[in-house]
Amino acid sequence: MVQSAKPVPPIWCPGCGDFGVLAAVKKAAANLKIPVHELVLVGGIGCSGSIHNFLEINGIHALHGRLLAQAVGVKLANPGLTVVAAGGDGDGYAIGMGHFMHAFKKNASFLYIVMNNETYGLTKGQPSPTSQIGFEGNVEPPFHAILSALSIPAPNFVARTFSGDPKAMTAILEEALRFNREGRGFAFVEDLSPCVTYNDTYKLWREKVLDVSKLPGYDPTDNKTMFRLCLETIEQGRIPIGVMHRPKEPARDGLEVKLVGDGPGPVRTDIRLEANLPAYKKLLAGLS
Amino acid sequence: MTMPAARTAPVPSESSTEAPSRPRELADLSVMIGGQGGDGTLTVSDLLGRYFRKRGLYVYTSRNVLSRIRGGHADASVRACRDPVAAVKSQVDVLVAFDNEAIELGKLELASHGFVIYDSTTFHSELPNSAGFPFATLVGGPLGQPIFKNTAAYGALSVLLGFDGKATREVIEERFKRRGPEALEKNLKALDIGRKAALEANGVANRYTVAEGDAHDLILTTGNQAVALGFVVGGGRFFAGYPITPATEILEYLQRYLPSFGGVVRQAEDELAAINMVIGAAYAGARVMTSTSGPGLSLMTEGIGHAGAAEIPIVVADCQRVGPSTGQPTRNEQSDLSHLANLGHGEFPRFILSPATPDDAFHLTVQALNLAEKWRLPVILLLDQALCQNTTTSVRFDLSGIEIDRGKRLTPEAAEKLVQYKGYEITEDGASAVAPPGTPGLWSEITGNEHDEWGHVSVNPLNRVRMMRKRMEKMVKAREDLPSARTFGPAKARIGFLGFGGTSGPIEEALRLLEARGTPARYLQARTLFPVPVHEIDPFLKSVDVAYVVEHNYTGQFARLIRETMPWHHAKLRSVLRFDGGTFRAPELVAAVKEAA
Numbered sequence: 001m002v003q004s005a006k007p008v009p010p011i012w013c014p015g016c017g018d019f020g021v022l023a024a025v026k027k028a029a030a031n032l033k034i035p036v037h038e039l040v041l042v043g044g045i046g047c048s049g050s051i052h053n054f055l056e057i058n059g060i061h062a063l064h065g066r067l068l069a070q071a072v073g074v075k076l077a078n079p080g081l082t083v084v085a086a087g088g089d090g091d092g093y094a095i096g097m098g099h100f101m102h103a104f105k106k107n108a109s110f111l112y113i114v115m116n117n118e119t120y121g122l123t124k125g126q127p128s129p130t131s132q133i134g135f136e137g138n139v140e141p142p143f144h145a146i147l148s149a150l151s152i153p154a155p156n157f158v159a160r161t162f163s164g165d166p167k168a169m170t171a172i173l174e175e176a177l178r179f180n181r182e183g184r185g186f187a188f189v190e191d192l193s194p195c196v197t198y199n200d201t202y203k204l205w206r207e208k209v210l211d212v213s214k215l216p217g218y219d220p221t222d223n224k225t226m227f228r229l230c231l232e233t234i235e236q237g238r239i240p241i242g243v244m245h246r247p248k249e250p251a252r253d254g255l256e257v258k259l260v261g262d263g264p265g266p267v268r269t270d271i272r273l274e275a276n277l278p279a280y281k282k283l284l285a286g287l288s
Numbered sequence: 289m290t291m292p293a294a295r296t297a298p299v300p301s302e303s304s305t306e307a308p309s310r311p312r313e314l315a316d317l318s319v320m321i322g323g324q325g326g327d328g329t330l331t332v333s334d335l336l337g338r339y340f341r342k343r344g345l346y347v348y349t350s351r352n353v354l355s356r357i358r359g360g361h362a363d364a365s366v367r368a369c370r371d372p373v374a375a376v377k378s379q380v381d382v383l384v385a386f387d388n389e390a391i392e393l394g395k396l397e398l399a400s401h402g403f404v405i406y407d408s409t410t411f412h413s414e415l416p417n418s419a420g421f422p423f424a425t426l427v428g429g430p431l432g433q434p435i436f437k438n439t440a441a442y443g444a445l446s447v448l449l450g451f452d453g454k455a456t457r458e459v460i461e462e463r464f465k466r467r468g469p470e471a472l473e474k475n476l477k478a479l480d481i482g483r484k485a486a487l488e489a490n491g492v493a494n495r496y497t498v499a500e501g502d503a504h505d506l507i508l509t510t511g512n513q514a515v516a517l518g519f520v521v522g523g524g525r526f527f528a529g530y531p532i533t534p535a536t537e538i539l540e541y542l543q544r545y546l547p548s549f550g551g552v553v554r555q556a557e558d559e560l561a562a563i564n565m566v567i568g569a570a571y572a573g574a575r576v577m578t579s580t581s582g583p584g585l586s587l588m589t590e591g592i593g594h595a596g597a598a599e600i601p602i603v604v605a606d607c608q609r610v611g612p613s614t615g616q617p618t619r620n621e622q623s624d625l626s627h628l629a630n631l632g633h634g635e636f637p638r639f640i641l642s643p644a645t646p647d648d649a650f651h652l653t654v655q656a657l658n659l660a661e662k663w664r665l666p667v668i669l670l671l672d673q674a675l676c677q678n679t680t681t682s683v684r685f686d687l688s689g690i691e692i693d694r695g696k697r698l699t700p701e702a703a704e705k706l707v708q709y710k711g712y713e714i715t716e717d718g719a720s721a722v723a724p725p726g727t728p729g730l731w732s733e734i735t736g737n738e739h740d741e742w743g744h745v746s747v748n749p750l751n752r753v754r755m756m757r758k759r760m761e762k763m764v765k766a767r768e769d770l771p772s773a774r775t776f777g778p779a780k781a782r783i784g785f786l787g788f789g790g791t792s793g794p795i796e797e798a799l800r801l802l803e804a805r806g807t808p809a810r811y812l813q814a815r816t817l818f819p820v821p822v823h824e825i826d827p828f829l830k831s832v833d834v835a836y837v838v839e840h841n842y843t844g845q846f847a848r849l850i851r852e853t854m855p856w857h858h859a860k861l862r863s864v865l866r867f868d869g870g871t872f873r874a875p876e877l878v879a880a881v882k883e884a885a
Contacts, residue, residue, distance in 0.1 A: 002730040003708035005742040040725050042568070053733065053745065058725035060571050061735035063594050066564040069556070073568020073576075074725070076552050077526050081572065081726055099564075102557040259552050266574040267724060269550035271523030273690055276549065280521050283545065284685050287507040287517075288341075 010054045017163030017193025028173040042071040044087020047122045048115035065096030068103045075108045078267040079256040083110035090120045093129040104152040107185040109254030111176045117195035125198030150227040155247035157187035183252040210238040221248040315370045315499040318377035322363035323386025328438030333364035335442045338459045340368035344501035348373050350678040355617040370501040374793025378873035421485045427478045436478035443482025450497040511675035514646035516541035518653025523692045525551035526569035526576045528562040533617040534673040535607035538579040559584035563591030570600050573724025579605035592666045596636025597736040601660035605669040607676040619869030620673040623841035629818045637762045640818035642670045644792035646682040662695030663762050674790035674871045696721040703727045710741040718762040763819040770816040773824040777810035784832035785811040791838045797874035820853040829857040838864045
C-alpha cells in the first residue's frame with residue numbers, strides 16, 4: 001500500500017450532528033466493501049463540507065455551492081467511481097440552488113448528502129435557507145428540499161435522516177450508495193444535523209421527527225402520494241424523515257449509463273494518437 | 289514563416305478604363321448579400337464560397353447578423369482572391385439586396401465600378417449600375433414558396449459574374465442533397481429561374497468574370513470548427529458548455545464528433561456548472577474543455593481561479609465578442625485580454641494562447657490540452673468572433689506533428705511502485721505527479737484551500753510561501769513549452785506591427801500593400817499572450833523604429849501588457865484600435881502608417 005493523505009481530526013464542535021454522518025458514511029462504504037481508491041467525496045464549503053478531510057478517501061474540496069457540478073463531472077468522466085457529494089444547507093440551497101434542482105434532472109448516479117442545521121455555522125450563526133421564521137431575525141419561510149426533490153418527475157432516490165438516529169441513517173446511506181452503484185441515478189439524502197453551537201435542535205427535532213413509512217398510504221414509488229404525505233406532515237408541525245422516493249423500476253437509468261453505456265467512459269478511453277488515427281483521418285477527410 | 293506571395297493581379301480600381309463590352313476580370317472580388325434575417329443571405333454567401341473554392345480561389349466569408357432568430361438587417365460578405373486572404377475587403381464589388389435597407393447600407397461600401405442585384409418584388413431602386421429582379425415572385429409561382437428567392441439570386445449572380453454553368457449547379461447539388469430530393473429539385477429550379485432572368489436582362493450577363501486560382505485541396509472552415517476538431521484529436525474527451533454567441537458552435541460540433549470517440553458532451557444549466565463540470569472531469573482524469581464568451585467568462589472566473597489554486601488542468605476557449613455586459617453578442621472585439629491576464633481574485637498561474645487562423649486554432653487547441661495537463665493549471669484559448677465564425681480557406685489539418693503529452697500523469701503500474709503519494713508534491717518545475725482517483729492503492733486530497741503537499745488545509749506561513757512559489761513559478765519555468773510567435777515581412781523593415789488572433793489577416797494583407805508602396809513592414813503575431821513573451825517581443829521591438837499595436841478594443845489592452853512588461857519600449861508603441869464591432873480592413877492599417885509618417 002502506498003502511503004496516502006492521512007485523515008485529520010474533525011474541526012467540528014463536540015456533539016455536532018455531522019459526526020453522525022461521518023460515522024454512517026464510513027460504515028455504509030465498509031458494508032458495501034467499496035475499495036477506498038474507488039471512492040470520491042466532493043465536499044462543499046462550510047463545516048460539513050470538510051468531511052472528506054476526516055476520511056481515507058479521494059477527497060476534492062469544491063467551490064462554495066458548486067459541488068454538484070463537480071460531482072457530475074467526476075461521475076460522467078469515470079462512471080466506475082463511487083461518488084459522494086456532501087455539504088450543508090447554505091451551500092446546497094442558497095448559493096448552490098441552481099445546481100441542486102438540475103441534479104435531479106441530470107440524474108447522474110451519485111449520492112448527495114446535505115447536512116441541514118438550519119444555519120450558517122462556520123460564519124457564526126446567520127439564518128440559512130432552511131431557517132425557521134424568527135431565527136436570528138429571519139423573516140423568510142424555510143425551504144423544504146424534499147418537497148422540491150419530489151416535485152421533479154425523475155427516478156431519483158430521495159430520503160431524509162436524523163443524526164439522532166445513526167442506525168437508520170447508515171441503512172439509508174447504504175441503500176442510496178447501492179442505488180448509485182447499480183447505475184440507477186441520483187440519490188439525495190438530507191440529514192437533519194443539529195449545530196450544537198448556533199442552533200441546537202437535538203431535543204426539538206427528536207420530538208418532531210416522524211418516519212413517513214409509518215404513515216397510512218405510504219408508497220415511496222409514487223411522487224404524488226409522497227409529496228402529499230410530506231406536506232401534510234409539515235403542516236401538522238412534524239418533520240418527515242425516512243425514504244421519500246424509491247423508484248419502482250430497477251432500470252439502469254443513470255445519466256452516465258445513458259451516455260457511456262458499456263463503454264469505459266472518458267477517463268479510461270484510449271486517447272493516444274496511434275489508437276485513433278484511422279478515425280481521426282476519416283473525421284478530417286469529411287472537411288471540404 | 290515567410291511573407292505570402294505578393295498580389296498576382298491588380299485590384300480593379302476607380303481609374304480602371306476597360307471597355308464595358310469586355311468582361312472585367314476580378315482577381316480579388318467581394319460580394320455583399322444583405323436583407324432581413326431569414327431572407328437567406330447566409331445561404332447565398334455559403335453557395336458563393338463553395339463555388340469560388342471550386343475555382344481554386346482563397347475565400348473569406350463574414351457575417352453581420354443581429355442577435356435574433358428572424359428579421360432585422362443581416363448581411364454576409366464573401367471575398368474570393370487569388371492570394372491568401374483572411375480579412376474583409378474594404379470595398380464591395382457586387383451587392384445583392386433583398387430589401388431597400390440593404391441597398392442603403394451596402395452602397396456605402398460599394399466600389400465605384402460596383403454593381404447591385406436586388407429583389408424588386410416590393411420596391412424599385414433608382415441606383416445606377418443596378419438590376420432588379422422580382423425573385424420572390426419569380427420563384428413563388430412555380431415553386432409555391434418565396435423562400436427560394438435566395439437560390440434564384442445566386443443564379444442571377446452566376447450570370448453576372450460569368451460563372452461556369454456546371455460548377456454553379458454542382459454547388460447547389462452539394463449543398464442541398466442532404467435536405468432530400470424535393471429540396472434539391474426546388475433549389476435547382478430556383479437556380480434556373482434566377483439564371484434565366486439575368487440572361488434576359490440588359491447588360492447583366494458576364495459583366496464581370498472571376499479569375500481562376502491555383503489554391504486547390506484547401507478546406508473552408510471556421511475557428512470554432514477547428515477548435516472542436518483540435519479538441520478531439522488532442523485527446524479531449526469531456527466537454528461541458530452553455531450556449532452563448534459566438535461560442536455555441538464549439539459545443540454543437542463536439543456534440544456531433546465526440547460520442548463516437550467515447551467522449552461525453554453536456555450542455556450545462558449555466559456557465560458556473562459548465563466550468564465546474566469540467567473541473568470535476570479533469571480531476572477524475574479526463575482531458576477537458578469548455579467554451580464561452582464574455583458574460584459566461586465572467587461567471588467562469590470563479591472556477592478558473594479554483595483550477596489554478598487546486599492545480600486542475602482545464603482548457604477554456606474564450607470566443608470574444610463586444611462587451612461588457614451583454615454588449616453586442618454577434619460582433620467582434622478583443623477586449624477580454626486584460627481581464628484574462630488578471631483574472632480572478634488572488635494570484636494563480638494561467639497561460640493565454642491566441643491562434644490567428646483555423647489551422648493555428650486546431651494545433652493550439654491540442655497544445656493547450658498538453659500544456660494544461662503537463663503544468664496542471666488553467667489554459668485559456670483566446671479567440672475572437674471573426675476568427676470563430678468567419679469562414680476561411682485553410683490547409684488541411686495535418687496530424688503528423690500531433691503529440692499527446694500527459695506530463696507526469698502516473699500509470700497504475702508506476703503508482704504501485706510509489707512509497708508515498710502526495711498530490712501536491714513540491715518538484716523542480718512546480719508540476720506534481722498525479723494519479724487520478726481510481727488508481728489502486730492510493731488516494732489524495734485536492735482542494736482550493738491553501739494546502740500542504742498532502743492536500744491538507746494549511747495556514748502555515750512557510751508552507752504558504754512554498755506553495756505560492758510552486759504554482760506561480762510555472763509561468764517562468766514553462767516558457768520553453770509555450771507556443772512561439774510568428775513573424776512576417778522582411779527582417780530589415782523598420783516599421784513593425786504587433787497583434788494577435790483575428791487581426792492577423794488584415795495585418796498580413798497590409799504588409800503586402802505597404803511592400804507594394806515601397807514601405808516594407810514586419811509583423812509579430814503573438815501566439816502566447818500571457819505570460820507576456822518578453823523574449824520574443826523585446827528583440828522584435830528592438831529591430832524596428834516604430835510598432836503599431838493593432839487590436840479590437842478601446843484601451844489598447846495588448847499594448848498595455850507590453851508597456852507593463854517592457855517599459856523601455858514605451859516610446860515606440862502606437863495603438864491602432866477599432867472597437868465598433870467590425871473588423872479591420874487592410875487599407876485602414878496602411879492609412880495608420882501613412883498618417884504617422
